[in-house]
Amino acid sequence: MAHIQVPEGVPGIRSLVMFRPETGKPLYELAQVLLRGESTLSEAERELIAAYVSQRNETQFCLMSHAAASRALYGEDKAIVDSVLADVSTAPISEKLKALLHIAGKVQILGKEVTPRDVEAAREQGATDREIHDTVLIAAAFSLFNRYVDGLASWTPNDPAAYEEMGKRMAEKGYVQPAPVQQ
């Protein structure tokens, strides 16, 4: 049971933005611009950063949904997602993405944890200012989303098929705010 009266049977953040659509609008816009806007990081990579941070925050809803979105976006290479979530160091991804995930992991703990050495390591693998900026902001944004979803104890479905469906929708349609509850 959620801590506040949100629409029943609606999972995670969707129930919260239906409760308060005014704040839901900029939250969905932020997710859309960060995860779907123009970037030299692929949508699949950005969803992977989101899933990785959510895993570290132990937010099951965000982990399952963003992992599913990343799998849908990786298509044939979807196994990458589970190998990253199991162990970044041995995952079949670029050294640049490993360095960026390392920075995201530091941000998940606290902003101060990111060191000049972490940033230098990402640059050595070709990461740009903008990619470093976006990685930090995606990790910071999921530090928000995870706390919002868990802090109000919103509903987390258990059925993996529900997330697969969600992931496909997120991959195809991006972040579209659900319609508010009709009073």
Added chain:
Amino acid sequence: MPYIPLPEHLPGITGLLEYRQDTAAPIRELTQILLRGPSTLTEAERELIATVVSNRNECRFCTAAHTAAASVLMGEADTASQVKRDIEAAPVSEKMKALLTIAAQVQVNGKNVTEASIKRARENGATDLEIHDTVLIAALFCLYNRYVDGLATVTPDNPDFYIALGGRLKQHGYNRLKQGYDHLKQSTLHK
């Protein structure tokens, strides 16, 4: 030195919000609604939530900025300084103590919010919307604090910088200034 090139006259969050304005727009809009929009919590009370969370995330820039904003809104600096030290001993209402406790739990992790702390807030008159906004303000500052420190933005040492910033936050809120921020190039407070 910030990890990415940011305008020198805009330390802390402001330089980041100018660096990428398309991500800044929804962040600013969200903050304006939560901290300045219609609410049964006062603007000062909402600034206190931001202050407590930023302090616990050890983000010096945000802590100083929101301490200043809360203090200028309340006309005294004692309350903002006390909530950082000890929520229970601070001169705020029982409802605010309960909400600040929830915010402090959110700062650690969303899962740390307990049924007991929600119950206490309700027993002291907190509404669903107040509980919602408290959680979302606390979560939002977990974003800001990580954004500001994760890119190593500059934290000015001059206390007058934060007094000026607090005044700006009281007067203009969180929307981007229409004229932009070039006029601050003349200021020496950030140096």
